[in-house]
Amino acid sequence: MTFNLLLEDAKLMANLSSVISSIVSESNFKVSEDGIRIKAFDATRISMIDFFMKKEAFNKYEVDDPASIGLSLETLNSILKTAKTTEHLKMSLNDKTKRFEVIFLGKNQKREFALSLIDIHEEGTIPDTIHIDFDANFEIKATFLQQVIKDAEMISDYLRVKANPDGVTFSAESDTKEMSTYIEPISEEMGTDAYNVVDESESVYSLDFLANFVKGIRSSDSVKLSFSQEQPLRIVYDIEDKGHLIYFVAPRIEESEVIDDYDDYESN
Amino acid sequence: MWWQFLGVKNISDLFKGTPINLNELSQKKLAVDAYNIIYQFLASIRGYDGSLLTDKEGIVTSHLTGLLYRNARLLEKGIQLVYVFDGTPSLMKRKELRRRAEAKKKAREELEEALEKGDLVRARIVAQRTSKLTESMVEDSKRLLDLMGIPVVEAEQEGEAQAAHLVKKGKVWAVASQDYDSILFGSPIMVRNLTLSGKRKLPHSNRYININVETYNLKELLKTLDLSREQLVDMSILIGTDFNPDGIKGIGPKTAYKYITKHGNLEMVVENEEIVIDADYEAIRDIFLNPVISNEYNIKFKPLDIEGVVDFLCNERGFSKDRVENTLKKAKKGQDTSLRQKRLDAFFG
Numbered sequence: 374m375t376f377n378l379l380l381e382d383a384k385l386m387a388n389l390s391s392v393i394s395s396i397v398s399e400s401n402f403k404v405s406e407d408g409i410r411i412k413a414f415d416a417t418r419i420s421m422i423d424f425f426m427k428k429e430a431f432n433k434y435e436v437d438d439p440a441s442i443g444l445s446l447e448t449l450n451s452i453l454k455t456a457k458t459t460e461h462l463k464m465s466l467n468d469k470t471k472r473f474e475v476i477f478l479g480k481n482q483k484r485e486f487a488l489s490l491i492d493i494h495e496e497g498t499i500p501d502t503i504h505i506d507f508d509a510n511f512e513i514k515a516t517f518l519q520q521v522i523k524d525a526e527m528i529s530d531y532l533r534v535k536a537n538p539d540g541v542t543f544s545a546e547s548d549t550k551e552m553s554t555y556i557e558p559i560s561e562e563m564g565t566d567a568y569n570v571v572d573e574s575e576s577v578y579s580l581d582f583l584a585n586f587v588k589g590i591r592s593s594d595s596v597k598l599s600f601s602q603e604q605p606l607r608i609v610y611d612i613e614d615k616g617h618l619i620y621f622v623a624p625r626i627e628e629s630e631v632i633d634d635y636d637d638y639e640s641n
Numbered sequence: 642m643w644w645q646f647l648g649v650k651n652i653s654d655l656f657k658g659t660p661i662n663l664n665e666l667s668q669k670k671l672a673v674d675a676y677n678i679i680y681q682f683l684a685s686i687r688g689y690d691g692s693l694l695t696d697k698e699g700i701v702t703s704h705l706t707g708l709l710y711r712n713a714r715l716l717e718k719g720i721q722l723v724y725v726f727d728g729t730p731s732l733m734k735r736k737e738l739r740r741r742a743e744a745k746k747k748a749r750e751e752l753e754e755a756l757e758k759g760d761l762v763r764a765r766i767v768a769q770r771t772s773k774l775t776e777s778m779v780e781d782s783k784r785l786l787d788l789m790g791i792p793v794v795e796a797e798q799e800g801e802a803q804a805a806h807l808v809k810k811g812k813v814w815a816v817a818s819q820d821y822d823s824i825l826f827g828s829p830i831m832v833r834n835l836t837l838s839g840k841r842k843l844p845h846s847n848r849y850i851n852i853n854v855e856t857y858n859l860k861e862l863l864k865t866l867d868l869s870r871e872q873l874v875d876m877s878i879l880i881g882t883d884f885n886p887d888g889i890k891g892i893g894p895k896t897a898y899k900y901i902t903k904h905g906n907l908e909m910v911v912e913n914e915e916i917v918i919d920a921d922y923e924a925i926r927d928i929f930l931n932p933v934i935s936n937e938y939n940i941k942f943k944p945l946d947i948e949g950v951v952d953f954l955c956n957e958r959g960f961s962k963d964r965v966e967n968t969l970k971k972a973k974k975g976q977d978t979s980l981r982q983k984r985l986d987a988f989f990g
Contacts, residue, residue: 414985414986416662416664416665416667417664417667417668417719417984418668418984418985418986419668419982419983419984419985420985421985499989500989503989505988530974579978579982604988605985605988621985622985623982623983623984623985623987623988624983625981625982625983626981626983627981
């Protein structure tokens with residue numbers, strides 16, 4: 374065995390996998406001495422997911438050889454979806470068959486799946502560390518953000534986020550409808566992290582991408598949002614003390630800029 | 642493969658493309674050879690008896706149908722296209738153009754004969770070879786492209802050469818073409834079957850096959866064949882190109898490859914293999930390696946003008962309004978994303 378992992382809460386992995394696979398359909402799955410990681414752009418490279426679960430989160434974590442294997446996350450998700458609350462999850466790489474094995478251990482029963490590996494061709498590489506300075510940082514309840522997105526989806530395909538020291542406004546508009554939600558820096562819907570907003574920042578993000586990520590987050594949890602004027606949005610979801618799920622989405626920019634500064638845009 | 646390559650013949654035996662999902666082309670810019678595509682539409686979008694689609698006044702609309710629906714589908718996927726139109730053909734290409742004109746004349750005669758006999762199956766097959774592109778079809782095509790916000794580039798001579806130039810300059814990511822000439826013109830990346838992908842009916846039969854979009858990488862290709870681009874061009878001249886359509890009698894891709902790898906270049910092949918090249922191969926080589934390029938182009942991607950397209954196609958050319966509007970709405974959303982949505986990698990690095 375290259376690696377052999379056991380997780381008591383199979384359902385937890387199923388939930389995480391449903392979020393990840395809604396964004397990236399296939400990716401490399403990395404198993405190192407510290408933990409497991411999936412870090413990948415979606416097919417359009419508009420967004421990126423960074424999932425990490427540290428080895429302490431597992432009940433058994435045996436890695437003979439750090440490995441990076443290509444998996445269809447969609448197929449893996451359809452398997453993990455069958456997880457029951459009482460089941461434990463075992464994931465391993467069978468050296469002989471070169472297949473990724475997923476085993477659900479019940480009290481008196483065992484369900485086994487095996488998945489062949491696939492070749493992932495990565496166009497360009499993702500930097501190990503991403504340095505972006507954010508002007509606006511705040512923590513917010515997942516239920517609140519889920520409601521904002523649901524409201525905005527009725528109005529438009531895009532969400533406008535505006536933050537200043539006085540609070541955050543989420544809004545959406547189309548030719549015939551508009552909505553907006555305002556929240557104060559200190560409120561029940563804000564998380565425990567300090568509200569840290571310098572200056573005013575305003576950006577627009579695609580709701581398709583945000584919704585995919587946010588709808589899968591457990592409603593009782595909080596997420597940390599960071600962004601700057603016309604810069605990417607980062608959503609950090611801490612999986613208790615077990616690891617994290619981080620999502621980056623690139624902004625939409627105002628129409629005139631693309632057309633007038635076409636050559637600048639090109640050189641990016 | 643079943644379709645006829647206009648350029649280099651049967652070179653496909655020597656190399657294969659890499660299949661790519663259309664979604665992976667999302668947010669990419671591609672240059673296409675306009676005439677190549679419009680001819681495809683004129684050949685394939687026809688009535689049951691092989692006649693072209695027209696409006697009430699008899700103005701041909703087959704190419705507009707093709708341009709509308711294909712471009713809309715690609716825009717919807719977030720793919721941005723630049724259409725490159727041929728300029729004045731070089732003297733070298735005249736022979737090939739004459740050959741094509743004669744083939745069309747013959748096909749038209751056969752078509753009349755088939756229609757007289759009432760043989761519709763035959764008529765439909767022959768009709769595909771009669772496609773003739775008129776001035777007004779080109780004008781209509783450019784007008785539709787402009788309304789769809791798709792930029793047009795006018796080549797000095799060869800559209801394929803100009804398109805390859807746009808890739809080299811980084812203005813677009815790849816050339817999309819059916820014709821391997823783009824590779825000979827030095828385009829680093831070529832995409833095949835962009836406008837054909839999906840389920841396609843085989844000609845002369847009722848069978849269907851699935852056609853995949855494929856990419857070709859010039860560098861990798863040359864590495865696989867262990868040839869330089871100059872040698873690839875020399876090899877193509879032996880097989881036959883648009884500029885010497887007959888090639889050398891009795892030399893197919895395999896022999897040509899063998900000769901070039903053995904002797905290094907055309908001059909040495911001629912010296913050692915007792916073959917005669919009638920064509921001015923130095924001039925042909927020059928067309929591929931140093932093509933005449935226009936620097937007078939301005940690529941601007943504009944938002945699709947739904948009302949304008951509806952006005953042109955529905956009010957002037959008799960298209961169905963509901964269908965056109967629905968198609969355009971979907972295309973507009975995809976196009977809007979590619980015009981305004983930034984990609985994340987622009988911020989990393």
